[in-house]
Amino acid sequence: MARRYSDRKALSPVISTLLMISATITMFVILFAGFVPSITLTQSQANIWYSQQGDAARERIVIEMVVFNIAAKSVDVYVRNVQDIEVGIREILIIKVGPNEPVLAIDQGSITPPLPARVCAKTSVVSDCAPVQKFTVPCPTDSLVPNKDYDIIVVTARGSNAVSRVRAN
DSSP, X not given: OOOOOTTSOSSOHHHHHHHHHHHHHHHHHHHHHHHHHHHHHHHHHHHHHHHHHHHHHHXXXXXXXXXXXXXXXXXXXXXXXXXSSOEEEEEEEEEEOSTTOOBOOOOGGGSBSOSSEEEOOTTOOOTTOOXXXXXXXXXXXXXXXXXXXXXXXXXXXXXXXXXXXXXXX
C-alpha cells in the first residue's frame, strides 16, 4: 500500500521562516565583510585628496621678476611664496604670445636649481631655504626674440600656478 505525504508538511512555517532569515543574514555578513575594506579605502583616499586640495587652496606663489638673457639663451624667473605653507615647484613653461605660437621646448631637467624645487614659506626660519627662489631656464636656440611678449607659467606640485606676461628686452 502506498503512503501519501501530500497532506503533511515537511517543516513547520516557523522553522522555514527562521531558516530563510538566517540564510539572508549569512549572505549579508559575507557581502558586508567583503565591501567594508574597499569602502574605507575609498574614504581614506578621498580624505587624502581633500587635504591636498586644501593645501593647494592655501598656497600662493607670485612671479616676482623675469630677466631675459638673450645672449646666453636663458631666462631667470624669480618666484616668491607669499603664504605660510611650503611650495614645491614642478614645472616652468615659457610661451610666446601670438597666434599659433608653441610652448618653448624646455628640458625641465636642465633648469637650475633642478625641479622639483622647494620655495619655503614666507615665515620659514630654515637657513637653507628662502621665500624667493631664482630659477634659470635655458631656452632652445633662437627661441628668444627681443621685443616679443612671453607668458611665464610656474606650476606647483599641488597644481597651483602663477602666470606672468613679460616682454623680452
